[in-house]
Amino acid sequence: MSTSSSWLLLAAVLVSAWTTTAVARHHHGFETIFDAQEADRVEKLPGQPADVGFRHFSGYVTVNETHGRALFYWLFEATHDVAKKPLVLWLNGGPGCSSVGYGAMMELGPFLIQKGKPELALNPHSWNKEANMLFLESPAGVGFSYTNTTADLGRFGDNLTAHDAYSFVVNWLDKFPQFKGHDLYIAGESYAGHYVPQLAEKIVHMNKKAAHKINIKGILIGNPAIDSSSDDRGLADYAWDHAVISDEVYGSIKSNCKFPDDGEESDACNSAWNDFFNAMDDIDLYSLYTPACTNAMINSTSTSTRHHRRGFMPALGKKARLSVPYYNAYDPCGDYHVIDYLNRPDVQTALHANVSGAIPYRWEPCSDALTNWTDAPASTLPAIGGLVKAGLRVWVFSGDTDDRVPVTSTRLALRKLGLATSKPWREWFTSDQVGGYTLAYDGGLTFVTVRGAGHMVPMITPLPARQLFAHFLSGKELSPKAIVA
Numbered sequence: 001m002s003t004s005s006s007w008l009l010l011a012a013v014l015v016s017a018w019t020t021t022a023v024a025r026h027h028h029g030f031e032t033i034f035d036a037q038e039a040d041r042v043e044k045l046p047g048q049p050a051d052v053g054f055r056h057f058s059g060y061v062t063v064n065e066t067h068g069r070a071l072f073y074w075l076f077e078a079t080h081d082v083a084k085k086p087l088v089l090w091l092n093g094g095p096g097c098s099s100v101g102y103g104a105m106m107e108l109g110p111f112l113i114q115k116g117k118p119e120l121a122l123n124p125h126s127w128n129k130e131a132n133m134l135f136l137e138s139p140a141g142v143g144f145s146y147t148n149t150t151a152d153l154g155r156f157g158d159n160l161t162a163h164d165a166y167s168f169v170v171n172w173l174d175k176f177p178q179f180k181g182h183d184l185y186i187a188g189e190s191y192a193g194h195y196v197p198q199l200a201e202k203i204v205h206m207n208k209k210a211a212h213k214i215n216i217k218g219i220l221i222g223n224p225a226i227d228s229s230s231d232d233r234g235l236a237d238y239a240w241d242h243a244v245i246s247d248e249v250y251g252s253i254k255s256n257c258k259f260p261d262d263g264e265e266s267d268a269c270n271s272a273w274n275d276f277f278n279a280m281d282d283i284d285l286y287s288l289y290t291p292a293c294t295n296a297m298i299n300s301t302s303t304s305t306r307h308h309r310r311g312f313m314p315a316l317g318k319k320a321r322l323s324v325p326y327y328n329a330y331d332p333c334g335d336y337h338v339i340d341y342l343n344r345p346d347v348q349t350a351l352h353a354n355v356s357g358a359i360p361y362r363w364e365p366c367s368d369a370l371t372n373w374t375d376a377p378a379s380t381l382p383a384i385g386g387l388v389k390a391g392l393r394v395w396v397f398s399g400d401t402d403d404r405v406p407v408t409s410t411r412l413a414l415r416k417l418g419l420a421t422s423k424p425w426r427e428w429f430t431s432d433q434v435g436g437y438t439l440a441y442d443g444g445l446t447f448v449t450v451r452g453a454g455h456m457v458p459m460i461t462p463l464p465a466r467q468l469f470a471h472f473l474s475g476k477e478l479s480p481k482a483i484v485a
Contacts, residue, residue, distance in 0.1 A: 036175055045350050047119040048111065054079045054128060056110075059352040060145075061175065063167040068148025069140040070379040071168045072353060074100050075176070076110055076128040076135075086183040086217070086473060088131040089169070091138060091199075092189025093225070095161070097366040098143035099135040101338050103188075107458040108465065109133065113337040127464035130470045132179065135173070138195070141369040144353040157375035164199040165207065169199075169214060181194055183217045184395075185473065189456060190405060193224025194376060197383040204390050218393030220472050223405045223455045226396075227413035228263040234409025236276070242288060242403065249275050263378040278402075288401045288453025293333040306307050335365050385417050388443040395446045395472045399453030400436070400461065407449055414447055428478035435464040438478055448478065 040059035058074040078085040087362050090108070092099040105113060110126035127133050137143035139161045141153045142418040184203075188196045200219050225231055236257075240250040253276060257269040277285075285293040341347055342363045348354050354363075361369055388394050396414065398407040423440035428448070436449040450457050450464050458465035471478050 004385065014257070028472050033175070033177065033190050040175075040352060042350055042352075045111065045120060046344065046346050049120065049122055052110065054082075054110070057176075060334050060355075061168050061171045063140075063164040063171065064147075067152055067428060068146075069152060069164060070146060071140060071164065072100065072137045072144035073172065074104055074109075074135045074351070075166070076104075076126075076133045078132045079110075079126075079129050082132060083178075086185055087134060088127070088133045088185045088187055088473075089136060090127075091136060091165075091186070091188035091192040093189060093193070093195065094142070094366055095139075095156075095191050095194075095376075096142055096368075096370045097191075098307075098364075099188075100137050100143055100156050100344065101335070101363075101365040103457065104135040105338050105341075106335065106464075107456055108469075109135065109275040113341055114319060115337065119485065125458070125466040127458070127466060128468055130473055131185070131465065132182070133378050136165070136168060137399070138168070139370070140164065142367045143363055144348075144351075144359065146359050153369050153376035154372040156370055156376060157373055158194050158198055158377065159375055163201050163457045165199045166194070166202045169203070170314070173214070180212070180215075182215065184215050185218050185220060186216070187220040187222075187469075189222040189224065191225050193221050193405070194380050196221050196224075197226075197387060200387055200392065201383045204387065204392075216392065218395070218472070219387060220395045220397070220469070222397045222457050223399055224396060224410065225405050226384065226410070227381050227416065229259045229261050229378065230416065231405055231409040233405050234412050235403065238406035238408040239276070239280075240405050241408075244283065244288065244403065245276060245279050249279055254276040261378055284454070286402055286404045286456070287399075287460060288403055289402075289452075290454065290460065338365065339363070379413075379416075381413060381416055384445075388417075388441075388445050391444065393444050393472070393475060395448060397448040397450060397451045397457065397466075397468060399455060401460075402455040403451060404417045404455050410447070414441070414445070417441070417445070419443060419445060423477075426480055429482050430464045430467055432482040432484055435461075435478070439475075446472075 037057065040057040042056045042058055054077045056076045058072070060068045060070040060225055062068075090099055090103045092102045103109065105111060106125040108123070108125075110123050110128055110137055111120040114121050137145040139145065139156045140147040141156070147153065169184075186196045186200050190302045196219050200216060203214050204214045205250065207216070236245075236250060236253045239245045240247075249272070251270040253269070257265055271480050282292065284290060339362075342353075348363075384394060396410060398405075398410045400407045419441035421439065422442045423438075425437060425439045427434045427436070428438050429435055434451055436451045438446065438448045440446050448468055450468065453461040453464070457468075468478065
């Protein structure tokens, strides 16, 4: 869609709103909204290819004026049919990891960092070919998102994160009203197994009393942390089945751990888990069959100083902090390139990020600014089950070479919902190769595996990931037969 036609669409939406809503006419003139959007439009990133064929916007949305909390977003309009394509909000997990650094720049966004080159490359399998993609750094303290109340950084948990994310969606749609009529889907991976269903649940709840309803249609979560008991049990079983831990370590976990639903275990169990993670030091737990990032690779491919890298906080179930994953068979240290890029002053200026220069820390893929995580239910299955009952489309997918939230864990968790199988387990195809397997449950819940993919599926298998995404949006089944070009 051209720039002129995009603004004509915006004008049409606003004129329609003004003719029916006096309040909107009084508070929000077309010029005000146009100027606000234009201020956030990214003219061109350093190293960005020319004539990319879509517009993108980035900046801040205030979610709490009293505390000065503002969340950073990055919107990529669809490459075509902007007015008809759905809006998809993407959330990475952690808690504390960046959707801009991971989702947008290393997985499914249109721009990818190139090893040893200053230019950005276009991602041929970017998800904005299927939808308008909105990436959010959440909660405040993650990436470029911030709070002016330092005490907030020790108060975040699942509840406050969902509250602020909901405020973000409402306020962002006021800033971009041309998207208010679009179908909204929420997607994410890992600890977004908490973020996504909790936000969707809140939207469904608030829609019952809100004057202007958010048009939410479904959720998509990949390798998600959704049930700590199942996650832990499957984590141990998968590692032993794939020959990465010894019989002794596996036996110690099985004999000392009870896998309770509340997640509380004995000291002996926690000690056994420490032995488990120590056994993983030299491989990538998040992607078993791709190279791990080594010091030699870091020193040869990045100008970054060595920084503290961490993945999931203990809320995921285990008491260990693991390396942040980057899944690329050719460059497993790619997150260092993203750190270099997003800490460049010219890049931050282009993105309208850290505009005051007051954020007291460097951009990092996973934030150490969050000093405490105050609440996290052991299971989000009740929320997921509620969304299924509410009629939302719910798809869960698993890369089958991930041993952090492995496919084994997810299968165990989904069984707890007690849903009958509507379509049995079968293979699905990408071209003439098996892309993975799928199973459908009553009520609209679909489970999909992606063959050969790790924890961050779009990074390792971008074509099958985009295929899965497109079928999710359309609600169509993945192909049961080989697709021959």
